[in-house]
Amino acid sequence: EVQLLESGGGVVQPGGSLRLSCAASGFTFSSHSMTWVRQAPGKGLEWVSTIRATNGDTYYADSVAGRFTISRDNSENTLHLQMNSLRAEDTAVYYCARGGFTSSFDSWGQGILVPVPS
Amino acid sequence: EIVLTQSPATLSLSPGERATLSCRASQSVSGYLAWYQQKPGRAPRLLIYDASNRATGIPARFSGSGSGTDFTLTISSLEPEDFAFYFCQQRSNWPRTFGQGTKVEIK
Numbered sequence: 001e002v003q004l005l006e007s008g009g010g011v012v013q014p015g016g017s018l019r020l021s022c023a024a025s026g027f028t029f030s031s032h033s034m035t036w037v038r039q040a041p042g043k044g045l046e047w048v049s050t051i052r053a054t055n056g057d058t059y060y061a062d063s064v065a066g067r068f069t070i071s072r073d074n075s076e077n078t079l080h081l082q083m084n085s086l087r088a089e090d091t092a093v094y095y096c097a098r099g100g101f102t103s104s105f106d107s108w109g110q111g112i113l114v115p116v117p118s
Numbered sequence: 119e120i121v122l123t124q125s126p127a128t129l130s131l132s133p134g135e136r137a138t139l140s141c142r143a144s145q146s147v148s149g150y151l152a153w154y155q156q157k158p159g160r161a162p163r164l165l166i167y168d169a170s171n172r173a174t175g176i177p178a179r180f181s182g183s184g185s186g187t188d189f190t191l192t193i194s195s196l197e198p199e200d201f202a203f204y205f206c207q208q209r210s211n212w213p214r215t216f217g218q219g220t221k222v223e224i225k
Contacts, residue, residue, distance in 0.1 A: 035214075037162075045154075045162065045205055047214040061213050095161055104152035104209060106173060108161040 002026040004096050004109035011115045016086050022079040022096030022109055030074040035100035036081050038092035039111075046092070049081065050100035064090075088118035120144055122206050122217035130225040137193040139220045141206035146186045150210040153182055153191045156203045156219075165204075166191060196222070 008020040022034070036048040049070040050059045058070050069082040079096050093113050097105035121144040131137055141151065149169040154162040164173040166182035169189060179194040193200055201224050206217040 044219050045156075045207070045216040047207075047216065050214070059212050100209070100214060102209075104164055104167040104173075104207065105154070105162070106164045106167070108163070111161055 002098065002107040004098065004107060006094065006096055006109045006112040009094065009112035009114050011117065012086050014087055014116055014118070016116075017082070017084045018086065018114060020081040020083065020094055020096075020112060020114070022081075024077045024079065024096075024098075027098070027107075029072075029077040032098050033101035033103070034070075034072060034079045035097045035105055036070060036079075037095045037097055037105065037108075038090075039095070040089075040092045043092075047100075048094070051079070052101050083114070086114075086116045088116050090114065091116045119213055120147060120208050120211050120215050122208060122215055124204075124206060124217035124220045126220060127218075128221045128223060130223050131196055132225045133196050133198055135196050137191075137196055137200070137222055139191040139193075139204055139222075141184075141189040141191070141217050143187045143189075143208060147208040147210035149185050150208055151182075151184070151189050152207045152209070153180075154205045154207065155200075156205065162205065193222075 003025045005023045012018045035050040051070045067085045071080045093111040095111045096109045098107040099105045123142045125140045153166040156162040170182045181192045205219045
């Protein structure tokens, strides 16, 4: 069974940094692209970033480019999102999801809340 | 950026009725469109990928159709557990984008 478990969330002040992690199990992590998607309170889904399985190429939404960095550790089956220069508008539930490069997001973590008070 | 526009914003139906949800893309996404279901406080769940393929474990009452710019998600006969939000998403271009969602509520 595919399992994705996010960790690392919590309140952070504007301008601060936070690192999210997503522990993956139940599948061959190194063979799949991985993605972060976020959802602001009461709003829709917003794609944040994707990292390819093979060469580690990364893709970012304009709203986070230059501030967020996606990475993966295939030896630890873990996905990360380093978030710097956080803003109030980054407040959201952050989901890690499997896929995103040549596939849809076919499995999702339970999500983790990152509040950035204004 | 490809903009996905979903309609209607809210669909009020009774259990047993047929639901038809629309997703229109601002430019062609070929067949690279997915549909997700989300219930309050829960993560989204993949229903349909590449326009018309049901994901693993998804009941046959869910079906998807379309290509290019116009797509439809159909729920043939609504079950109580189907009342939720539905989002479409394209993987044709970067950035990946989602529609704003359709809420299917009990009438």
